Amino acid sequence: MPERTLCVIKPNAVERRKIGAIVARFEDADMRIAALRMTTLRRDEAERFYAEHAGKPFFARLVAFMTSGPVVAMAIEGEGAVARCREIMGATDPAAAAPGTIRALFGANVTENAVHGSDSPASAAREIAFYFPEAN
Ligand code: DAT
Ligand code: MG
Numbered sequence: 096m097p098e099r100t101l102c103v104i105k106p107n108a109v110e111r112r113k114i115g116a117i118v119a120r121f122e123d124a125d126m127r128i129a130a131l132r133m134t135t136l137r138r139d140e141a142e143r144f145y146a147e148h149a150g151k152p153f154f155a156r157l158v159a160f161m162t163s164g165p166v167v168a169m170a171i172e173g174e175g176a177v178a179r180c181r182e183i184m185g186a187t188d189p190a191a192a193a194p195g196t197i198r199a200l201f202g203a204n205v206t207e208n209a210v211h212g213s214d215s216p217a218s219a220a221r222e223i224a225f226y227f228p229e230a231n
Pocket of ligand 2: 212213214
């Protein structure tokens, strides 16, 4: 099976009506959307998803933001999907993201940076299972 990654369209991008534009960036790069779900995270869910960042100075702000409205989670499949999708998303801080990347186009600041992307195949497996527990 081709590699899979998880992308989450964050609340600021959903609010700004950018779901379609963001999905199109991946599809135009020949990535396949394998699963897609809109949900609003509870606080405990956001804390669990971002457990690796617990204790960091931005953690409370990140959790508050991620629970502030609906998100759209997607499992994305394709050749080298983890790295390709992070490339398409751009650097964590939209101000540092390359022109044309999703975060440069739709990110507001380093917290409200429009999208999440898995950082390794192992993270992708954990994160896809978090949002799509029914899909083994
Ligand atoms: P990425 O989302 O590029 O993998 P990360 O895993 O280091 O970046 O951080 C996860 C999220 O936490 C990131 O998308 C936004 C937030 N974040 C990271 N660093 C931050 C900072 N210095 N200030 C505020 N929010 C930050
Ligand atoms: Mg990360």
